[in-house]
Amino acid sequence: MGFFSWIPLLFNLCMLLTAKPTLSNSFLSKEGLAEIPSKFFNLAKRPEVFQYMVNIRRAIHENPELGFEEFETSKLIRNELDKMGIPYKYPIAVTGVVGYIGTGKPPFVAIRADMDALAMQEAVEWEHKSKIPGKMHACGHDAHVAMLLGATKILQEHHSDLEGTVVLVFQPAEEGGGGAKKMLDVGILENVDAIFGLHVSTRYPLGMVATRPGPIMAGSGFFEAVITGKGGHAAIPQHTIDPILAASNIIVSLQHLVSREADPLDSQVVTVAKFQGGGAFNVIPDAVTIGGTFRAFSKEIFVQLKQRIEEVITLQASVQRCNAAVDFHTNEKPFYPVTVNNIDLHGHFLKVAESMLGGNNIIEMQPLMGAEDFSFFAEAIPGYFSYLGMINKTQGRLEPGHSPYFKVNEDVLPYGASLHASLAVTYLLELQSQVTTQKGSSHDEL
Numbered sequence: 001m002g003f004f005s006w007i008p009l010l011f012n013l014c015m016l017l018t019a020k021p022t023l024s025n026s027f028l029s030k031e032g033l034a035e036i037p038s039k040f041f042n043l044a045k046r047p048e049v050f051q052y053m054v055n056i057r058r059a060i061h062e063n064p065e066l067g068f069e070e071f072e073t074s075k076l077i078r079n080e081l082d083k084m085g086i087p088y089k090y091p092i093a094v095t096g097v098v099g100y101i102g103t104g105k106p107p108f109v110a111i112r113a114d115m116d117a118l119a120m121q122e123a124v125e126w127e128h129k130s131k132i133p134g135k136m137h138a139c140g141h142d143a144h145v146a147m148l149l150g151a152t153k154i155l156q157e158h159h160s161d162l163e164g165t166v167v168l169v170f171q172p173a174e175e176g177g178g179g180a181k182k183m184l185d186v187g188i189l190e191n192v193d194a195i196f197g198l199h200v201s202t203r204y205p206l207g208m209v210a211t212r213p214g215p216i217m218a219g220s221g222f223f224e225a226v227i228t229g230k231g232g233h234a235a236i237p238q239h240t241i242d243p244i245l246a247a248s249n250i251i252v253s254l255q256h257l258v259s260r261e262a263d264p265l266d267s268q269v270v271t272v273a274k275f276q277g278g279g280a281f282n283v284i285p286d287a288v289t290i291g292g293t294f295r296a297f298s299k300e301i302f303v304q305l306k307q308r309i310e311e312v313i314t315l316q317a318s319v320q321r322c323n324a325a326v327d328f329h330t331n332e333k334p335f336y337p338v339t340v341n342n343i344d345l346h347g348h349f350l351k352v353a354e355s356m357l358g359g360n361n362i363i364e365m366q367p368l369m370g371a372e373d374f375s376f377f378a379e380a381i382p383g384y385f386s387y388l389g390m391i392n393k394t395q396g397r398l399e400p401g402h403s404p405y406f407k408v409n410e411d412v413l414p415y416g417a418s419l420h421a422s423l424a425v426t427y428l429l430e431l432q433s434q435v436t437t438q439k440g441s442s443h444d445e446l
């Protein structure tokens with residue numbers, strides 16, 4: 001390399017050295033790491049940011065879309081990203097959007113929101129009630145999108161201070177469709193070091209977060225079985241093979257899987273939630289369909305439970321001379337793994353949440369038998385999931401998620417936006433300090 005080729009290099013080096021002092025004075029500096037969460041909280045609480053999130057949330061609430069059909073929701077998100085000048089990839093897993101804020105270089109940290117609604121009729125009468133009959137945002141995913149866009153807004157205001165890249169994951173089909181898995185399969189988390197997700201909750205007060213290290217939500221699967229016999233006159237049972245009786249015995253036997261085969265100290269669920277058969281008082285039908293869900297907290301137990309469900313259904317059907325075909329519908333409803341919160345990220349979350357909300361506002365919760373497809377992300381890379389409380393007693397009772405009376409307390413939006421932004425930025429800064437320390441120590445050894 002000749003002398004002149006060194007000049008740009010030296011120039012860059014000088015720029016880097018002179019840039020140092022400004023970095024430490026920046027909004028998002030390593031030196032001021034502990035203050036970042038409260039700074040972001042103040043930014044997210046500003047009336048214009050709050051109103052921005054409220055408007056987004058209401059617009060999505062009025063037009064709920066089911067899994068992999070979130071076309072308008074996705075368009076709204078892309079419009080907002082366009083307005084903020086944020087690059088993104090689309091479409092990913094049909095309607096998914098992945099945006100990028102920062103240097104565009106490593107390290108990468110992801111924050112995630114789900115976009116889909118539920119196939120149910122909203123029973124809340126209010127100005128921004130769902131305009132689509134039979135569809136409703138009853139799990140708060142409208143608020144999740146609004147909070148992630150709110151985080152995007154406050155992060156973008158300080159994008160030049162970012163050391164690394166924040167990856168914004170807007171995913172389709174959390175409610176059973178496994179949108180996270182489809183996004184993961186196309187490599188959206190390649191080179192990403194960690195991912196954070198959160199969910200609004202009607203179980204905890206506003207201003208509080210609930211979480212735990214390790215398993216936080218169960219692994220989940222669905223099953224359906226068609227039990228076939230031979231229909232006929234209800235008064236002449238000897239000429240029929242009764243699938244109603246076979247299905248009834250199957251359900252009773254399925255109940256014994258947890259009560260007799262599972263360790264009482266290991267939480268598991270087998271629920272039959274669907275029973276369809278017959279239509280007349282005096283006709284034995286040809287077939288009965290049953291279906292349900294099963295939950296467990298380890299992969300091994302989950303696989304065992306699945307195998308036993310299949311065995312019990314087919315073998316118990318044959319006791320009554322029926323045939324049974326079992327389908328786990330994994331194409332449309334993939335098995336969700338256990339959601340496991342990474343232990344190191346638990347420490348990181350506590351630091352951020354403490355400085356934003358105070359130590360008394362962090363609740364260590366019991367694991368839930370519910371499932372989340374965030375688990376696919378957290379299985380692939382270190383992940384962390386938490387719940388954001390919404391209860392404000394003066395505003396009345398809040399019904400739980402998936403209720404037709406479910407309501408979001410919009411006061412939660414700034415909490416979510418600043419938590420997203422803070423978890424991501426402080427993670428990047430800490431990662432950078434580790435890299436610097438490692439470099440420093442190897443230099444010392446030399």
Ligand SMILES: [Zn+2]
Nearest residue numbers: 139175401402
């Ligand atoms: Zn839900």
Ligand SMILES: [Zn+2]
Nearest residue numbers: 139140141199
């Ligand atoms: Zn949800």
